[in-house]
Amino acid sequence: MKTALLLFTILFSFSIYGQELTGVYVKDFDLNDGKTLIRTLDLKDDGTFTFHNFRKNFSIDKTKKSTYGKGTWRQDKKIITFFTDKETDIDEKYTLDFNETKARFHSKNPRDKSDRVILPSLTFFESNIPILENFKVFKK
Template sequence: MKLLLSTLFLIFNLTVFAQSNAFAGNYNRTFSKEGDYLIEYKLTLNQDGTFVFHSYSKIKNGFPPEVHNYGKGKWTAKDNVISFSSNKQEDFDEKNTLDFNKSKARFVTKNPRDKSDRIIKTRLTFVESEIRWIQRLDVFKI
């Protein structure tokens, strides 16, 4: 009986670990027009359940011309929805000011059963956030 329970527990842990492997990685999105503007979003989901986000914008005649925004915290996955959270005491400082609490993103990838030639880039689409400019943002896995 102990062997059966140990085996089931091991399989469960491997399944949970394998699922987080699919989500973890680097995500990126860039918008640019030569000489006018450059906007970059970079998100890293680490295996240990933490994340780091960096937004950079350089806009000609903008005020200020260059802006860096940072955020960090923890992420969890349930089905294909990733929930982000930030601890006010641990994750906020002079550099990391973005509050990702109540932010959620949907993980989108090509279904393994889809045998068509369609190309679907693996991405995260932010569906909820109190950060207005991040809602409906797609960041692609690199």
């Protein structure tokens, strides 16, 4: 009985932590010279994700450009590891390969009772995608 109760408690705590992690993360820049950059990462409950990188007015011809990525993610403590299956996740639209991409989850510690506001965020610290290296997105 004690073992079953312990197992239930552990599984329940992991499910609560996972729910805190899922959601939409965004970082947007509106630069003074008319340039716009928006990066959106959507972590879903089923272990999948989508990523959208939108750029406007970054090239000489002042065009809009979007790049996309999708795949699966796995959590190990506060580290999120992303995976892309090259056969099913990469096509004409979804061109970014997230294999070997890792991010660290940041949030306010539940034991921290101060008035300090810490927005949940992800900081990418390892990636083969140059735009993600040392990049931080905030949960909406």
